[in-house]
Amino acid sequence: MNPRAAALSAAAARSGAEVEPGVWLVTDPLATERLLASKAALAPRGDLRTEVTSWGSDGLATWMAVRRALRPLLSATVETVEPVEKINSGVVDAMGEAVRLVSAINVRHVLGEAAPGLSSLVDKELRSRRRRAQRATFEAIRQHVRVSGTGFPAHLREHGFDERTITLAVRTMLLSSHNVPGAALAWCFHEVSTRPDVQERARAESRFCEAVVREVLRLHPPVWQLPRQLAEPVGDYPAGATLLFSPYLNQRDPSAFAEPDEFRPQRWLSGARPASGSYFPFALGPRFCPGSQLALTELTVILSTVLQSHRLVPHRAPVPSRGVLHAPRKLRICVES
Numbered sequence: 335m336n337p338r339a340a341a342l343s344a345a346a347a348r349s350g351a352e353v354e355p356g357v358w359l360v361t362d363p364l365a366t367e368r369l370l371a372s373k374a375a376l377a378p379r380g381d382l383r384t385e386v387t388s389w390g391s392d393g394l395a396t397w398m399a400v401r402r403a404l405r406p407l408l409s410a411t412v413e414t415v416e417p418v419e420k421i422n423s424g425v426v427d428a429m430g431e432a433v434r435l436v437s438a439i440n441v442r443h444v445l446g447e448a449a450p451g452l453s454s455l456v457d458k459e460l461r462s463r464r465r466r467a468q469r470a471t472f473e474a475i476r477q478h479v480r481v482s483g484t485g486f487p488a489h490l491r492e493h494g495f496d497e498r499t500i501t502l503a504v505r506t507m508l509l510s511s512h513n514v515p516g517a518a519l520a521w522c523f524h525e526v527s528t529r530p531d532v533q534e535r536a537r538a539e540s541r542f543c544e545a546v547v548r549e550v551l552r553l554h555p556p557v558w559q560l561p562r563q564l565a566e567p568v569g570d571y572p573a574g575a576t577l578l579f580s581p582y583l584n585q586r587d588p589s590a591f592a593e594p595d596e597f598r599p600q601r602w603l604s605g606a607r608p609a610s611g612s613y614f615p616f617a618l619g620p621r622f623c624p625g626s627q628l629a630l631t632e633l634t635v636i637l638s639t640v641l642q643s644h645r646l647v648p649h650r651a652p653v654p655s656r657g658v659l660h661a662p663r664k665l666r667i668c669v670e671s
């Protein structure tokens with residue numbers, strides 16, 4: 335378990351506990367739902383941008399307009415999502431392999447065409463977080479946007495957005511659809527490789543593959559904590575307070591899930607869905623993940639496709655994740671043809 339999640343887990347016994355000066359942890363499902371949906375909680379903490387990636391003074395409103403404009407392009411069905419890359423055989427780094435598979439689909443979805451060069455720039459930026467890397471991604475996307483007649487750039491141009499806004503929007507989409515869904519897929523590889531019975535059933539039934547994905551997102555939500563800074567007071571919380579929500583903690587709550595620490599994809603087969611404050615791997619409210627539907631579909635399609643022609647066998651167990659991304663660090667799996 336991530337050490338910070340473990341520390342919060344101890345504090346989670348009391349929803350609403352102040353876990354650091356000015357930071358309150360909210361774990362009660364109803365309060366989670368209500369507060370995350372609140373307009374006062376629109377901004378994640380530390381939503382700082384450098385000059386390269388600044389959306390300007392009216393940035394949040396512009397971004398929300400971009401989100402609305404892109405909504406019709408973000409839905410996906412099993413028929414419209416097709417894997418672009420194939421998994422490598424032999425012993426592989428699960429995270430590296432998963433990111434490669436998932437980001438190829440997302441780059442093509444966002445741009446309407448493949449652009450492997452952009453994918454590796456995004457990768458570099460996420461690894462280094464340096465301004466130089468940010469500038470390189472921004473410039474490469476701007477060049478692409480300038481000449482592109484497909485995908486999100488063309489759609490946003492039709493909606494009247496300017497070149498800088500389109501570049502920023504495409505960059506946001508590409509950065510968000512790289513490591514996060516990659517971590518989810520890597521956890522899927524881990525869970526099926528260590529459970530031959532689950533793997534067998536997922537190979538036979540695509541409906542079961544989807545249940546595996548939902549269960550992975552329950553036990554291993556890649557975005558395990560969601561900070562929100564209040565723009566105005568809400569209930570007892572003052573303006574400026576940071577509320578911390580955690581899909582990781584709520585999704586392991588025994589009052590919402592029987593045997594919460596067990597990996598049981600079957601729990602998703604009845605069609606019954608938990609309350610949204612108990613299961614929110616894609617967040618909730620106005621800033622929920624706009625790629626959630628695409629993500630669920632592509633993860634199911636990739637997992638199902640990989641299992642049609644390969645067997646996944648454990649090789650090296652993951653070590654606990656650190657930082658904001660809950661990913662299976664150092665996980666190696668053996669991919670057999």
Ligand code: HEM
Nearest residue numbers: 378507510511514515518557615616617621623624625629
């Ligand atoms: C399993 C896969 C994914 C998971 C678990 C996930 C989860 C999340 C979560 C929890 C947030 C909210 C973060 C916060 O507010 O602090 C978020 C935001 C976002 N996600 Fe995803 N995401 C996934 C895949 C994707 C994909 C495939 C795309 C795009 C194609 C995408 C695009 C975005 C964007 C643009 C945001 C920022 C929304 C905003 O700030 O208004 N995500 N995601």
